[in-house]
Each structure stands twice: as structure tokens, then as C-alpha cells.
Amino acid sequence: MNTAPVLEVCGLSGGYREKNVFGGRGKEQEVLHDVSFTLYRGEILGLVGESGTGKTTLCRLILGLQPPSAGTVRIMPPPDRPGAPPQMIFQDPASALNPAFSVRRILEEPLKLAKVPAAGREAKILEMLALTGMDPECLSRQPAQLSGGQRQRVCIAAALLAEPTLLLADEPVSALDVTVQAQVLSLLRSLRQKLELSMLFISHDLGVVARLCDRVLVMKDGRIVEQGEIGSVFQNPQHPYTQRLLADSL
Numbered sequence: 001m002n003t004a005p006v007l008e009v010c011g012l013s014g015g016y017r018e019k020n021v022f023g024g025r026g027k028e029q030e031v032l033h034d035v036s037f038t039l040y041r042g043e044i045l046g047l048v049g050e051s052g053t054g055k056t057t058l059c060r061l062i063l064g065l066q067p068p069s070a071g072t073v074r075i076m077p078p079p080d081r082p083g084a085p086p087q088m089i090f091q092d093p094a095s096a097l098n099p100a101f102s103v104r105r106i107l108e109e110p111l112k113l114a115k116v117p118a119a120g121r122e123a124k125i126l127e128m129l130a131l132t133g134m135d136p137e138c139l140s141r142q143p144a145q146l147s148g149g150q151r152q153r154v155c156i157a158a159a160l161l162a163e164p165t166l167l168l169a170d171e172p173v174s175a176l177d178v179t180v181q182a183q184v185l186s187l188l189r190s191l192r193q194k195l196e197l198s199m200l201f202i203s204h205d206l207g208v209v210a211r212l213c214d215r216v217l218v219m220k221d222g223r224i225v226e227q228g229e230i231g232s233v234f235q236n237p238q239h240p241y242t243q244r245l246l247a248d249s250l
């Protein structure tokens with residue numbers, strides 16, 4: 001395991017801002033409390049915990065979409081790939097993709113943002129299609145003309161074309177059937193190796209986390225109650241909540 005950290009979250013608290021009755025800015029609601037962890041280069045870190053505990057909120061704070069009320073998020077890109085912002089993949093690929101755009105246009109967007117000249121874009125897109133196991137025939141289609149698994153591959157391809165070192169994967173396989181789930185998971189695993197990607201991988205499915213992740217964070221009511229190597233946490237859970245999660249998943 002490489003020991004260079006790419007993400008350091010320290011004493012992070014925060015949540016979301018409520019809207020007032022007029023639709024304006026309302027009260028700040030705290031969801032996360034004093035969350036601390038480190039994600040290392042090339043590592044897949046699992047994040048598990050029940051619905052509403054604050055997993056997606058944590059991603060929003062990491063991405064800077066919402067300011068924290070306390071604590072810090074430090075993103076440390078490696079010197080050979082500086083500057084690429086973290087990318088996120090979502091549970092529902094259909095809503096993450098612009099329905100009016102062709103796949104080609106969707107994949108061109110991150111390249112335009114990264115100021116890749118037009119002449120160099122097609123080659124990068126074709127290379128990424130090959131890497132994510134998609135047929136170039138898909139390029140002229142719109143999201144509605146793809147299967148769910150293909151849509152998620154497009155989301156992964158678009159995220160990776162930005163050349164991030166950090167990927168936040170928020171339930172990326174939950175909406176897919178088991179066979180396609182397995183394909184997308186093995187894709188993520190191989191991309192981690194090829195691209196030395198670091199990933200925060202959120203899932204309700206402890207089996208998936210056990211197969212994919214190196215370490216795991218267990219969150220309850222907006223706090224990390226346990227973290228450690230997958231083998232030791234899953235075989236010898238210390239916190240009663242982790243013990244219950246594991247018992248429920250058998």
C-alpha cells in the first residue's frame with residue numbers, strides 16, 4: 001500500500017442549509033459530527049452506514065459544494081497529476097447525465113473543461129471507451145438509448161476523462177442488477193490499478209464493500225464509529241452498530 005495521502009478529512013462537521021418558507025436561505029442543519037479519516041493513494045476506502053446518516057453529505061463537503069461548520073478537508077493531488085479536481089459518480093446514472101446530449105458530447109465536456117484541444121479529444125474518448133468496455137457505436141446515442149449499466153459506464157468514463165486522482169463513488173452499483181454490478185465493480189477494480197485511482201466507495205451492500213475495498217469507515221448518525229482494514233472490521237467488529245450491520249447482512 002502506498003502511504004501518500006490524497007485526502008485528509010479532519011474534525012469535519014457540517015450539513016446543509018435549510019430553505020426558509022420563502023425559499024430563501026434558512027437555518028444551517030448539522031448532519032456530520034467531527035468526522036476524521038485519511039484516504040491514501042491507490043486505495044479504495046469503503047463507507048457504510050444506514051440511509052440518512054450523512055454519506056452523501058460527506059461527499060458534498062469534500063467537493064466543496066457546501067462549506068463545513070468546523071474542521072478541514074485537504075485534497076493532496078500527487079505531484080505528477082496536479083490540479084485535477086475530485087470527481088463523483090452517483091447511484092442513478094440517468095439523472096447524472098444530460099438527456100439531450102449524445103454520449104460523444106457528454107464525454108467531450110470534461111475534456112473541454114481540461115482545455116484539451118479539439119483535435120486531441122476523439123482519441124482520448126476512444127481510449128476511455130475501450131478502458132470502460134464500451135462500443136464506439138454508443139457515441140451517437142443519447143442516455144435514454146443505453147442500458148443502466150452502459151449509462152453508469154458513461155458516467156465513469158466522463159469522470160475519468162477529467163483525470164482525477166480521487167473518485168467519490170456514491171452507491172455506483174446499487175441501481176444495477178447483479179451481473180452488471182459485478183462487471184462495473186471489476187471495471188472499478190482494474191481502473192484503480194491502471195490509473196492509481198483513490199476512491200471513496202459508498203455502498204449499502206457489505207458484501208460488495210468486502211470484495212472491493214481495502215479499508216472501511218462505518219458511519220452512524222453522522223459520526224464515524226469504527227474504521228479499519230476490511231478483514232479486521234468485518235471479522236472482528238468492535239462497535240455494537242457494526243456488529244448489528246454485519247448480523248443484518250448475513
Ligand SMILES: Nc1ncnc2c1ncn2[C@@H]1O[C@H](COP(=O)(O)OP(=O)(O)OP(=O)(O)O)[C@@H](O)[C@H]1O
Nearest residue numbers: 016017018031049050051052053054055056057058
Ligand atoms: N438539502 C437538504 N434538505 C433537507 N434535508 C437534507 C438535505 N440534504 C441532506 N438532508 C438530510 O440530511 C441527512 C443526511 O442525508 P444524506 O443524503 O447525507 O444521507 P445518506 O447517508 O447519503 O443516505 P442514503 O444512504 O439514503 O443515500 C438526511 O436526514 C437527509 O434527509
Ligand SMILES: [Mg+2]
Nearest residue numbers: 055056057170
Ligand atoms: Mg446518499
